[in-house]
Amino acid sequence: MRPPRNPRQLRTLALLASSALLAGLTGCAAAGTAGSTGSSASESASAPVKVGLLYSRTGLLASYGAQYEQGFKAGLAYATGGTGKVAGHPIQVTEEDDAGDPAKAVAEAKDLIGKGDRILAGTTDSGVAEQLAPLAAQNQTLYISGAAATDAVTGINRYTFRSGRQTWQDILTAGSMLGSVKGKRITVLAQDSAFGQANVAAVKQVLGAGGATVRSVLAPPSATDLTPFAQQAGSGKPDLVFVAWAGSTAPALWTALDQQGVLDSSKVVTGLAGTASYPIFGSGAAKIAFLAHYFPGAGGGNPVEKAMIDGIGKAGGTPDLFSPDGFTAAQMIVHAIKSGSATDTDAMIKALEGWTFDGVKGPEEVRAADHALLQPMFQAKLTGGKPVLVKSLPMNAVAPPTKQMGS
Incomplete structure (x- = not known):
């Protein structure tokens, strides 16, 4: 398809492009408490693990939300071998549209937690992420932030991780x-x-x-x-x-x-x-x-990147900037359950801390000290309207400084 070229279309594209760089500039809403999600010994060994997926289905960041959601579905299929189950537990995903609105996202998250969701994932908006993180801590719920780039999410509390990069x-x-x-x-x-x-x-x-x-x-x-x-x-x-x-x-x-x-x-x-x-x-x-942060092919065609590209393509989507953030979130959730627990949030946290794994972009690590996601970054150029990789920077070369973990 020929890219749009007229001035009105270019102005629209500029708005979308600039939104990828916005880091937490939306209004804030007060986070509240929605009840406990502690483990229950009486739960069945095959009971579903409920996951709440919050992202911008509508609003300014809708195109990025779609990339995240498509990546998540491909990642869940990859990490579970196409079964949608981990250790006998089906992964039951409920999707919610936060529309880039912190107040709306907090209300949705409270509802999901109240219905028994033990894991929250997502949001492409930094203002939303900064409100979901304390809510997760208040309710002892695992939260894996998505494409939100704000540095404030790293180390904000022990319940919060991230599946994308940060401004540093x-x-x-x-x-x-x-x-x-x-x-x-x-x-x-x-x-x-x-x-x-x-x-x-x-x-x-x-x-x-x-x-x-x-x-x-x-x-x-x-x-x-x-x-x-x-x-x-x-x-x-x-x-x-x-x-x-x-x-x-x-x-x-x-x-x-x-x-x-x-x-x-x-x-x-x-x-x-x-x-x-x-x-x-x-x-x-x-x-x-x-x-x-990413473009298709930046990972050098490693097996995980190939799985993501193939998975999104088979579902009728197109891999893009924030597809790896969703894919990585699914990898992290599956690992937290498989190597940790389906019912114990503390065990999930311990399973993720220090975890090294092969991601879409290459080798990655969940830093134990503050839950930063160490990952490769890329230098690129546009040639003939397409991105070309100039240099891949290993995760340690672009590691943000370690932060003290919040409560």
Whole structure:
């Protein structure tokens, strides 16, 4: 299918692309308690294990929610050998649409826990994840966060794990394109919004701590003439320009950066979103360096990646950016039950802590200290409108700092 090219379609694609980078900027809802889910010795050895899957079926992040859900189904089939059972227990999955709304997600999670769901998984929205995590702890329920990138989820409590990457891993991947960042000059080009300011803070925290000098160019979100900001970003020819841009003006921004020669004078890096976003980079796409969480083929065609791609394809879907997050969540759930317990949350936690496994992206590890998911990250470029792997970074090369575990 030919990708859409007209301005209205490009603005829509820009909104989708920018949403992949949003990390916890939605409103918050107070988490509550919905009752205990402790183990019961009287339960049948073949009783189903109830899993609640929360994701954006509708809303701004619906396309990413679909990728996650398709990946989860393929992962569950893979991890259970097509049986849908673990140690004699059927996995009973209930799907709920959180629509990217923390209050809606919390209400749905309470209902699922009240109905006996021992495991919660999902959400593509960081604001939702930050509310589900404390709810899981209050109810002693295992929670495996999905594509939400906020660093706040790592180490938030012992009941919360993650099946996707986090912002630290994104920024470290961007920095890896400079080799050593010590003494390097980095400019962050973003909008003067909570999203843009958060990216500036993250780059300063991660790469500034490594010895880089970090400055920012922030444009008003309402700005439509982006040429002055492109000129400011390229001023002095910094070693790296990190672009974090959200919204329908993204195509205009990339055109301005190309026309002002910034794509030629500095290394310009941004995150590679889903396949639908590729047209927004325009004619300068080949000059941009991309940090990539995942794109089909990034895993080098390892057996797990092949299983995911085949499984999603057979179900009529298309693998994309957040497909591995769902697939990995299913792997983790099956391991927690098989090597831990179907009824004891503490045993599930212990089974996951320190677990190393072959994932879609390659070798991965659930860090025991804070439940960060250590995983490979990728450098990529767009050639002919398609992503090409430049370099695969092993999980330890982009490991976030260890956090103290919350209660």
